[in-house]
Amino acid sequence: MIRQSSLTILSALALVMDLVSAQSRDLTLQQLGPIEAPSLSVNGAASIQGNGNISARGLKSEADGSAAFSVNPLWAHRIPDLHVMSYANAIAYKTTRDGDSWESALGIDYVSETGHNxxxxxxxxxxxxxxxxxxxxxxxxxxxxxxxxxxxxxxxxxxxxxxxxxxxxxxxxxxxxxxxxAAKIPFTNTVVVRGDAGKTWLNNFNYSMMPLSNPPKYATNTEWNFYNGSGYHCDLFTGISCGGLTVFQGGPYRSTSIIGMATLANTDTFAAEWGITMKDRKLTRDASIDIATGGKMALGTGRYANVFGTTQYSETVWRDESAAPYAVSLGGSYTQAAIDLQSGKTPVALALAAGQRICFFGNNNCFVKDNKQGKILYQVNGTTVMSIADDGTIRSKGAIIQNTTP
Incomplete structure (x- = not known):
């Protein structure tokens, strides 16, 4: 058992280390104090011995400073003048195994079987x-x-x-x-920023793909896997909430955004093919994205050009090529209109292709443009009862009656 006055496991991993020198960029460990505990091991990948030594597969650093980690900073290709940078990492690791195993510098295997309320x-x-x-x-x-x-x-x-x-x-x-x-959590990060603190981040996940002779079929910065084999569905009807990622945000002052995305270099090579992708037909049972918030609007595009720059798309803001009964279904209780085009600056509010219809009353009453005849047709149950030709000629099966009451 580690006494309160001694280093905990996490503080042992955060041993004070010398700053990187401009010439070698090597790191030297300096021990804060004795660890009054037997050897501690994390899944065989890294261990902390009772004498204060830290070791990992392929690397070892003695607490007396007789050995040092050699660090190759992840972002070296972006920082030409590395002599201005300093690095202090408690664990540095380089792979040593071939493709015969899942190899990690620090792994936690965790089983939760107690604590039900x-x-x-x-x-x-x-x-x-x-x-x-x-x-x-x-x-x-x-x-x-x-x-x-x-x-x-x-x-x-x-x-x-x-x-x-x-x-x-x-x-x-x-x-x-x-x-x-009252939760069981394998790993917790807590950061409190106050006083004269400078730039402080909770986590920094950096992943660099350098020139490769055999590019991988799949590479990702972070992968979250969530499997529900509990025997219970998590949905609005069971009252059970579970999922891959949940973000809670609050405080008496506003934050800029809950999730933000940007490029490192805003160039024509583009940072990614898509910003967000959702695939697989059985990904969700109800909506792929469901918005139940307040505020001014649910979705906005290009509204703050003075802050983010002009939002430009070479084809369209929204395109739907799916197979669905409707592209857009509006069923809310709108106080003014389902679609508002009053603030639009384009001269054409709605553009239709030849043969496409505008229909009312369950698709029984429709307007359609027939380019071959050069007419706009008004049809009831598929039968044309009125037409307006391109030259202005109006034809009607019924009588056209002039009256003070249309």
Whole structure:
């Protein structure tokens, strides 16, 4: 067991290291203090010994500074004058295995099998050690530990942090945690920025593809894999939420964006083929993108040219070539109009190809342009009942009556 006064695993990985010299850019480890613990190993890829030594497959650095890591900075191809840069990394790694294994510098294998919280139910018998989730008292959820077995009472407990053990029915409970914090997490990063802090980032994932003799078929900066084999669907109807990536953002002041994308060099070579891709017909059951927010609008394009520059597209802003009953289906309760073209500056509000129709009332009443005849046809149930020729001639099956009441 590592005592509180000693280095923890993470602080051991963050040993203070000399800055990179302009000539060699080698790193030397300096130990903060003794690690009063037996050897610690992370999946065989890296280990911290009780004497303070850190080793990894293919690399080893002694705590006394007798060995040093040789670093080749990831962004060296972008920084010609490397002598102005300093690097201090706790782990540097170079692959040594062939294609016979999954090779990582630091890997964590994690299995979660404990920590379930049972919702409070009046009259339920509980045992010592059970975790009970209160249904009232705090929106973040209060979790209680059963310290004396019994039967839960008639009202959900509301006692909060630092409360003394209390009776609920014939069971005795003790507040232990907030439900949204009672989670099992293999790795957590927490950064607090305050005072005179400079540029501070939580994570920096850099991936560089240099000249390759055999380019890979698949390469990505970060891959998230989420598999649901729980026996439960996660959707609006079950009340269970699960997924690959969730981002929460808040604070008393606004942030620029929740997710931002930009190029490193805005040139005609382009940074990527697409900005976001979604593929596979069975990716989603309902909507590929669902927006349920407030604000001025759900989607905006080219609105801040003075900030981001002029937004230009060589073909179109939106193109749909899918196979669907409708390209756009508008079913909301709009206070003014389903489509507003009043602020548009283009002389043509709607452009149709020959043969395309504008229809009303379940597609029974339609206008269509017949280029061969040179006419705009008005059809009811597929039968033409009126036409307007390009020369202005109007023909109608029914009578055209002049009246003060159209």
């Amino acid at each position: 049972e919702p409070w139910v009046s009259g339920k018998a509980v045992r010592v050690g059970d975790n009970i989730l209160g249904v009232t008292g705090n929106p973040e959820g209060y979790v209680y530990r059963v310290v004396k077995a019994g039967v839960l009472g008639g009202a959900s407990p509301t006692a909060g942090p630092k409360s003394a053990p209390f009776m609920n029915g014939t069971a005795q409970l003790q507040w232990i945690n907030f439900d949204n914090l």
